[in-house]
Amino acid sequence: MAASWTPSSVELARRGVRRVQDRRRALVAVVSSVVVLGALATVVVTSTGWPVVKETFFDVSYGIEVLPQIWDGFLLNLRLAAIAAVSIAVLALVIALVRTSTAPALAPFRLLATAYVDVFRGIPLLLVILLIGFGVPALQLTDSPVSVEVLGTTAVVLTYSAYVAEVIRSGVLSVHPSQRAAARALGLTQVQTLRFVVLPQALRRVVPPLLNDLVALLKDIGLISILGAPDAIREAQIATSLTFNYTPYVVASILFLLVTIPLTRLTDRLLERSIARQNAQGTA
Amino acid sequence: MSAPVLALEGVRKSFGEEVVLRDVQLVVPEHSVTVLVGASGSGKSTLLRCINLLERIDDGQVIFDGVDISDPRVDVDDVRTRMGIVFQAFNLFPHMTVVDNITLAMRRVHHIPRREAEERAIEALDRFGLADKAGQYPDRLSGGQQQRVAIVRSLAVAPRLMLFDEVTSALDPVLVNEVLSVVRDLRADGMTMVIATHEMGFATQVADEVCFLSEGVIVERGPAAQVIEAPRDPRTQEFLRRVHEAGRL
Incomplete structure (x- = not known):
């Protein structure tokens, strides 16, 4: 039946019209892009300060010269971000589970977890880094001084865990109560219900927002440069202060973008997919 | 005769001010099928959820295999391993x-x-x-x-006992039958069941006892031939007349 089908004249006419419409849309998109982006570039390049900006921010040969140094710093960013991400995942999951628990024995921990989340979501990250970076060494808990990398990363982990715990908690709460009822009706204990039924669904739902947090973490870990950790930002700062040429900042920015843009694209894709899936399931 | 699989004595349940079940008595012998019928909101689903301990009852007793499972010291998880429930919304x-x-x-x-x-x-x-x-x-x-x-x-x-909570309400008429035939098979196997349903024809086929609920009270009970074919209580008569009008009998 399908083999014998040839489009009718009406359908062929429609296709012709659609082709014309498509061509017109493409043309409009191209013209509009050229006009807007061209105007922007013209404004920047023709501004009085442009020659100076070009020299101090986009000095290619100086950029290449400082690249190895900034790259080394950037590797520190990546390493610390990886360690932080794992620590945050563990700590945040524990906090989220404690906050959503109902067991009476956990009552004091629920209170502590709530207080923790309130406090660390309420203090600017930079302040937490400064407080821990300068406060903890003053306690003189250890004989040898703790490195600024450890102190700074700890501060980032503490702050981010509060945020991520709330994301995970919202995922847990978003699983419909009937799922819990069905699991309990099968004889699963509260813990088994959480582990096999609620958490797998909850975590799947919060993957896109968590990836957003991972991108933010990659950038924010650079804030520990304020303690003197030799990361990409710190290295760029050093290179800049030697020559008063700001190209190292641009180099560091490009390095960050190389990692963050693919991650944000991935996040967008996953988010669109999960929304499409939820819509496909209807209101159930 | 052996002890019944399930017995309810004076079960009461309320949500806030609203009393959903009052003084419900029910005996479900082994291998028997009890069908609960009644309008939406008459308490059928709540009754099943109370039997399964998904809802806590406010008074009375739920006795399952000779044990009072409304006692707070009872291990709920253990009780539920011996009692199956199927929900209207599947909940897979x-x-x-x-x-x-x-x-x-x-x-x-x-x-x-x-x-x-x-x-x-x-x-x-x-x-x-x-x-x-x-x-x-x-x-x-x-x-x-x-x-x-x-x-x-x-x-x-x-499980020793199966509870069915309007298991066909979310299905189109063609799919209803494939689910109901499963229940018929279970009956042939001798499974003890309590079924809440709107399918009167099905109720007539499988029920050993039909209980008609109205506003949380079992107002009429007996074999299907009596409750559905020749109801005595005016509330049952009115409900069945409306079901008949809707063309569902």
Whole structure:
């Protein structure tokens, strides 16, 4: 039946019209892009300060010269971000589970977890880094001084865990109560219900927002440069202060973008997919 | 005669000010089928959820296999392993395949090895014509198939008592029958069941006893021939007249 089908004249006419419409849309998109982006570039390049900006921010040969140094710093960013991400995942999951628990024995921990989340979501990250970076060494808990990398990363982990715990908690709460009822009706204990039924669904739902947090973490870990950790930002700062040429900042920015843009694209894709899936399931 | 599988004595349940069940008495002997009928909101679903301890009762007793399971010291998880419930909305676990849905309780609660659990699951699926769906996720199945999987899932742990909560209400008329025929099969096997339903014809076929609920009270009970064919209580008569008008008898 399908083999014998040839489009009718009406359908062929429609296709012709659609082709014309498509061509017109493409043309409009191209013209509009050229006009807007061209105007922007013209404004920047023709501004009085442009020659100076070009020299101090986009000095290619100086950029290449400082690249190895900034790259080394950037590797520190990546390493610390990886360690932080794992620590945050563990700590945040524990906090989220404690906050959503109902067991009476956990009552004091629920209170502590709530207080923790309130406090660390309420203090600017930079302040937490400064407080821990300068406060903890003053306690003189250890004989040898703790490195600024450890102190700074700890501060980032503490702050981010509060945020991520709330994301995970919202995922847990978003699983419909009937799922819990069905699991309990099968004889699963509260813990088994959480582990096999609620958490797998909850975590799947919060993957896109968590990836957003991972991108933010990659950038924010650079804030520990304020303690003197030799990361990409710190290295760029050093290179800049030697020559008063700001190209190292641009180099560091490009390095960050190389990692963050693919991650944000991935996040967008996953988010669109999960929304499409939820819509496909209807209101159930 | 052996003790009944389930007995309710003076069960009362309220949600805030609203009393949903009052002084409910019910005896369910072994191998018998009790069908609860009544308008939406008459308390059928709540009654089933109270039997399964998903809701806490406010007064009275639920006695299951001779034990008062409304006692707070009773191990709820243990009671539920011997009692299956099937919900109106299926409530399959969307992140698990059909076979994983069915084997979850067998493996985690009854500690049956994966291999044996899966064999049993496939066997049960096969019996209800679902063997080819074992590896599928629930969202690839029709409503009728999902509900049959949900029934298999509850049966998998060999419960003493099965509760059905309007299991066909979310299905179109064609799919209703494939689910109801599963219940008929279970009746033939001698499964003890309590069924809440709007399907009067089905109720007539399978019920040993029909209980008509109105505003949380069982106002009439007896064999289907009496309650559905020749009701005595004016509330039952009115309900059945309206069901008849809707063309569902």
